[in-house]
Amino acid sequence: QKEVEQNSGPLSVPEGAIASLNCTYSDRGSQSFFWYRQYSGKSPELIMSIYSNGDKEDGRFTAQLNKASQYVSLLIRDSQPSDSATYLCAVKSSYKLIFGSGTRLLVRP
């Protein structure tokens, strides 16, 4: 049974649009949530962390957390072709991070 679920995509959006990436998790006790960006052949790069219900904004990125629904999302405003990558959702469970399989995002020029 998967503990962190993401739609594999690809999610295709035009340049300048808002990209919405979603993630659900199974561990109700989780308190820490992260979004990583991974370009092909590269290692994941941390872009957002969120610990409380609600929204957290950082530049063009907004992370949203709803612990009651066990749901995390990432919004990317004014999407750019350079945002094209795989986005990994990660949830802290005990002493480790559990990763989803990632959503591939394609931003069309």
Place this chain on the structure above:
Amino acid sequence: SQTIHQWPATLVQPVGSPLSLECTVEGTSNPNLYWYRQAAGRGLQLLFYSVGIGQISSEVPQNLSASRPQDRQFILSSKKLLLSDSGFYLCAWSPPWGTNEKLFFGSGTQLSVL
């Protein structure tokens, strides 16, 4: 600032050969250390994690092993590689849980077992 070094970047090994991947962290003490594997087009699978010298937890039964001989050094090994060991191996570190909980990755090793 903290940095993590992982090598080699790419490795091609025959089936049945041994493996040793090394990872070191600079600029921090007593980090949590992790080895993940990512198969082509798949998510990250946690293989091992360590919260201190000599303390290794294994997540997946396999022919791989890990060791932490020094505080900031983490080694992934195998005595005999299998075809299924091919993948992208990532070392990662985090501060001790309860402080800053973010996980940071090394640049990865692309292992091809032929």
